[in-house]
Amino acid sequence: MKLHIRTMTPRDYVAVTKLWHATPGMGLHAADDSRAGILRFLRRNPRMSFVAFDGVQLVGAVLCGHDGRRGTLHHLAVARTHLRRGLGAALVARCLRVLARQHIQKCNIFVYRANTSGQAFWLHTGWSARDDLRVLQKPAAGPARPCRAC
Numbered sequence: 001m002k003l004h005i006r007t008m009t010p011r012d013y014v015a016v017t018k019l020w021h022a023t024p025g026m027g028l029h030a031a032d033d034s035r036a037g038i039l040r041f042l043r044r045n046p047r048m049s050f051v052a053f054d055g056v057q058l059v060g061a062v063l064c065g066h067d068g069r070r071g072t073l074h075h076l077a078v079a080r081t082h083l084r085r086g087l088g089a090a091l092v093a094r095c096l097r098v099l100a101r102q103h104i105q106k107c108n109i110f111v112y113r114a115n116t117s118g119q120a121f122w123l124h125t126g127w128s129a130r131d132d133l134r135v136l137q138k139p140a141a142g143p144a145r146p147c148r149a150c
């Protein structure tokens with residue numbers, strides 16, 4: 001078995017989405033995880049997302065980006081056949097290294113409450129839960145509220 005990690009490229013899209021679809025706890029989004037959505041993410045965050053291979057087989061993936069202040073990781077996944085060999089931690093370490101090089105001080109991740117195994121991985125590998133924060137969200141393209149001030 002020869003494992004290696006490299007930067008994700010657009011050519012990895014089919015294999016990466018196959019892995020994500022086979023992985024529990026992913027929460028895939030029709031638009032964001034379409035080919036166009038992923039290529040947009042990779043263009044905006046160049047050389048920050050990673051894939052892991054066993055020979056020619058893609059066995060791990062993670063998306064990483066930042067907004068100039070905080071990093072975010074999405075869709076960390078390791079193939080069922082390759083769990084608990086250090087690949088998940090190694091993919092995350094690569095992401096944190098590129099974030100640190102870009103002077104990003106902290107990184108966030110979003111984990112579904114129901115994904116208790118995913119949460120256990122993050123807590124075991126040194127991530128802290130921010131129980132003082134809630135995630136609030138709104139569609140960017142929804143109807144705009146009329147401006148009451150203008």
Ligand SMILES: CC(C)(COP(=O)(O)OP(=O)(O)OC[C@H]1O[C@@H](n2cnc3c(N)ncnc32)[C@H](O)[C@@H]1OP(=O)(O)O)[C@@H](O)C(=O)NCCC(=O)NCCS
Nearest residue numbers: 025076077078083084085086087088089117118120121124
């Ligand atoms: C979470 C996931 C990426 C971990 O991948 P992995 O390659 O098996 O993890 P690693 O082998 O790198 O584990 C690193 C450490 O975490 C521990 N660990 C891994 N999975 C764990 C789990 N579910 N619960 C507790 N500890 C875990 C390992 O034992 C190891 O500990 P050690 O360093 O003390 O030996 C993988 O289980 C997965 O793809 N899960 C489904 C998708 C998912 O939930 N992703 C996160 C979404 S936010």
